[in-house]
Each structure stands twice: as C-alpha cells, then as structure tokens.
Amino acid sequence: MYVRVLKQLKASGKTVISSNSLGKLLQITPAQIRKDLSYFGKFGKQGRGYNIEYLLAALNKILGIDQEWKACLVGVGRLGRAIINYPGFSPHGFEIVACFDIDKSRINEPIAGMSIQPLGQIKNLVKSNNIKIGIVSVPADQTQGVVDLLVAAGVKGILNYAPISPVVETDIIVRTIDPVTSMQSMTYYLKGY
Amino acid sequence: MYVRVLKQLKASGKTVISSNSLGKLLQITPAQIRKDLSYFGKFGKQGRGYNIEYLLAALNKILGIDQEWKACLVGVGRLGRAIINYPGFSPHGFEIVACFDIDKSRINEPIAGMSIQPLGQIKNLVKSNNIKIGIVSVPADQTQGVVDLLVAAGVKGILNYAPISPVVETDIIVRTIDPVTSMQSMTYYLKGY
DNA sequence: TAATGTGAAAACCTTCACAGCT
DNA sequence: AGCTGTGAAGGTTTTCACATTA
Numbered sequence: 001m002y003v004r005v006l007k008q009l010k011a012s013g014k015t016v017i018s019s020n021s022l023g024k025l026l027q028i029t030p031a032q033i034r035k036d037l038s039y040f041g042k043f044g045k046q047g048r049g050y051n052i053e054y055l056l057a058a059l060n061k062i063l064g065i066d067q068e069w070k071a072c073l074v075g076v077g078r079l080g081r082a083i084i085n086y087p088g089f090s091p092h093g094f095e096i097v098a099c100f101d102i103d104k105s106r107i108n109e110p111i112a113g114m115s116i117q118p119l120g121q122i123k124n125l126v127k128s129n130n131i132k133i134g135i136v137s138v139p140a141d142q143t144q145g146v147v148d149l150l151v152a153a154g155v156k157g158i159l160n161y162a163p164i165s166p167v168v169e170t171d172i173i174v175r176t177i178d179p180v181t182s183m184q185s186m187t188y189y190l191k192g193y
Numbered sequence: 194m195y196v197r198v199l200k201q202l203k204a205s206g207k208t209v210i211s212s213n214s215l216g217k218l219l220q221i222t223p224a225q226i227r228k229d230l231s232y233f234g235k236f237g238k239q240g241r242g243y244n245i246e247y248l249l250a251a252l253n254k255i256l257g258i259d260q261e262w263k264a265c266l267v268g269v270g271r272l273g274r275a276i277i278n279y280p281g282f283s284p285h286g287f288e289i290v291a292c293f294d295i296d297k298s299r300i301n302e303p304i305a306g307m308s309i310q311p312l313g314q315i316k317n318l319v320k321s322n323n324i325k326i327g328i329v330s331v332p333a334d335q336t337q338g339v340v341d342l343l344v345a346a347g348v349k350g351i352l353n354y355a356p357i358s359p360v361v362e363t364d365i366i367v368r369t370i371d372p373v374t375s376m377q378s379m380t381y382y383l384k385g386y
Numbered sequence: 387t388a389a390t391g392t393g394a395a396a397a398c399c400t401t402c403a404c405a406g407c408t
Numbered sequence: 409a410g411c412t413g414t415g416a417a418g419g420t421t422t423t424c425a426c427a428t429t430a
Contacts, residue, residue: 069376071376179276
C-alpha cells in the first residue's frame with residue numbers, strides 16, 4: 001500500500017510527505033505509519049516528513065521488489081490467458097517466463113512469446129529458469145495437486161486464482177485472489193442497509 | 194475461508210468436522226476456530242464437532258450471503274468485460290445488473306443481457322435497482338472519481354480492481370484486488386532464496 | 387514551528403487449559 | 409473418549425504522548 005501511494009505521489013510531482021498526510025491517503029493513523037517504518041529504520045526528517053523518492057527506494061529494497069522476479073503460470077484457460085496477457089506485471093519486475101497446461105491439445109501452442117508446456121516439464125523449467133513464483137489458474141479441484149507440483153519443483157511463492165485455500169508447508173507463501181471471497185467479506189458490513 | 198472449505202467438505206459428503214481437522218485444512222489452530230465461532234454463537238456439539246451443513250448455514254447468515262446482492266460495474270474495457278462474463282459470481286448470489294462506461298462509443302452496446310450506460314445514469318440506476326455494491330474496473334487515474342460517484346449514488350461497498358487505494362468515508366467498505374500488490378507482499382518473504 | 391522516532395500504556399488477538407457435555 | 413466453549417494468561421499490535429531534531 002505504501003509503495004502504491006508513494007509511486008502516485010512521486011508521479012504527481014510531490015517530493016516530501018508527512019505521516020499525517022500519508023495517513024489520510026492510506027486511511028491509517030500517523031502513529032501507525034511511523035511505527036511501521038521504525039521497524040526497518042529511520043527514513044524521515046523531524047520537522048519535514050519523508051522524502052518520497054528516498055522512502056520509496058527504501059521500501060522497494062525492504063520488500064524485495066528492487067529486483068526481477070520470474071514466475072510461471074499453470075492453467076492456460078480463459079483466466080490464464082488473461083493473466084499472461086496482463087500488461088501490469090512486467091513494469092513492476094514480475095515476468096512470466098513459462099506456462100503449463102494439462103490439456104494435451106494445448107501443448108506447444110504459442111502464447112506471448114512462449115509455448116505451452118506439459119505439467120511434466122514444471123520441474124525442469126522451474127529449476128533451469130530459477131523461477132521462484134508460481135501462478136495457479138486451474139480449476140479448484142486441480143489446485144492442490146498443481147500447487148504440490150510447483151512446490152516440489154522449488155517454487156517458494158504461489159499466486160492462487162482458484163477459490164480454495166491450498167495446504168502448504170509454512171515456508172511457502174500463498175496469496176489467493178478470489179473476487180467472490182472479497183465480495184463475501186464485504187456483505188457482513190453491508191447487512192444493515 | 195470457513196465458508197469456502199465447508200462447502201468443499203459438504204460437496205465431498207462429510208457431515209461433521211472438528212475444530213482440529215478444520216484447522217488442518219485452513220492452517221489455523223483449533224483454538225482459533227472455536228474462539229472465532231464463539232463470538233457469534235454455539236454451533237458445535239461437545240464430543241462430536243460441528244455439523245457442516247448447520248455451520249455453513251449459520252455462517253452464510255452471519256456473513257450476509259444468505260441473500261442476493263446486486264452490483265453494478267463501471268469501466269467496460271477488457272478487464273470489465275472479463276468480470277461481467279465471469280460465471281463465478283451468480284452461483285454465490287452476486288448479480289451484476291448494470292454497467293457503465295465513460296466512452297460514448299460504447300454507450301448502448303449490449304453485453305450479457307444489459308446495455309452499457311453513461312456515467313450520468315449511475316445515480317438513477319443504483320437507486321432504482323437497490324444496488325449496494327459497485328465494481329470498479331477503470332484506469333487508476335479515474336478510480337477515485339468513479340468511486341465518489343458510486344458512493345454519492347448510495348453504494349455501500351466497492352470492489353476495486355484498480356491498483357490504488359481510493360479514499361472513502363469509514364462506513365464504505367472497499368476491497369481492492371490487485372495482483373501486483375499480492376505479488377509484492379510475497380517477495381519480502383522470498384528474498385532469502 | 388512542524389514533524390519524526392520511540393518508550394510506555396492501552397487495546398486487541400491468540401493460545402492455553404480445563405469444566406462440562408455427548 | 410472426544411471435543412466444544414470459555415475464562416485467564418500470554419503475546420502482539422496500536423495508540424499515546426513527548427523528547428528531540430530540522
């Protein structure tokens with residue numbers, strides 16, 4: 001969130017921001033912001049605030065987004081194709097360098113400069129390309145199996161688009177994107193209306 | 194998360210589950226599950242566990258997903274069209290009943306049984322259709338404006354697909370779906386590898 | 387004067403451990 | 409025997425408030 005807003009502020013030409021104004025934008029308290037940042041270092045100047053460019057660079061480093069990350073995608077259906085063609089990843093240093101599908105009729109089909117590979121190739125390609133992130137866009141009932149394949153191949157992070165919570169070892173980081181769950185986590189607060 | 198897993202369990206034919214087994218599936222402690230549920234009532238039987246169907250029905254009610262929710266979508270570009278045609282919402286009681294775009298050339302274009310309307314119609318249609326949720330799939334720099342329009346029209350929840358955090362009154366619930374942010378929140382833990 | 391960084395206090399959340407029910 | 413529901417304990421997170429610095 002910090003990175004997202006700081007980028008916007010930088011683009012808008014601002015150079016300095018206080019925890020107070022940043023808090024307004026992020027809808028969190030100024031104290032929270034100062035405490036959050038204090039865990040990683042001292043990035044501000046008393047009396048002035050934070051230099052946006054400097055703080056942004058520091059956060060990029062802390063978050064590990066000052067480097068390129070390679071990802072592969074499993075499940076080249078409608079959703080998978082949309083993700084592969086999504087132009088938002090590469091400007092942020094995320095590159096999808098391989099994709100896989102279980103459907104034999106799709107193998108070797110060209111897409112975005114790659115060709116679709118069979119699941120059997122996951123281990124090879126993950127290792128040889130040093131891929132650390134797997135994107136999973138397969139049907140729910142195939143998700144756990146595919147996640148297990150990816151983890152066995154050496155992937156450390158999973159971006160999961162299926163509406164289930166795959167079970168993984170604690171050193172594997174999973175982020176699930178599920179619009180229905182997002183909706184369902186709103187309605188509780190909307191009931192009153 | 195509970196609802197998601199309980200549905201799977203129900204589909205698999207199971208009828209009862211303990212906090213222990215549920216914890217394994219969700220990767221949280223049994224005590225956490227019992228405490229979570231205890232805030233809303235007593236749903237289990239000592240010595241047996243939770244009746245899956247009963248707990249699921251209770252949670253659906255608590256979360257407000259035992260009813261239909263109407264939504265509208267603003268921004269009928271590539272992403273917007275994908276969302277409108279996504280078949281996952283309606284089985285869960287979420288129905289997109291109107292859509293809007295700023296682009297005049299798209300007005301009245303038919304899509305999924307609707308026709309694209311101009312932004313000026315937001316207020317009318319949100320009120321007349323009792324729409325409580327707005328889905329926003331417009332470019333980042335138009336998001337805040339569109340969110341303001343939706344809120345002014347009476348929408349109480351926003352599902353935001355733009356990579357920014359719109360500022361809203363505290364009684365408005367926002368959920369942002371941003372794959373890049375999801376990725377960026379993983380890399381911190383992946384740095385070591 | 388304006389704003390950070392930070393101990394201390396307050397608030398909140400998770401885990402423990404066990405009485406009590408099936 | 410097995411498992412829930414729950415006070416109490418233990419941790420963690422957030423907020424407060426102020427010394428300090430530009």
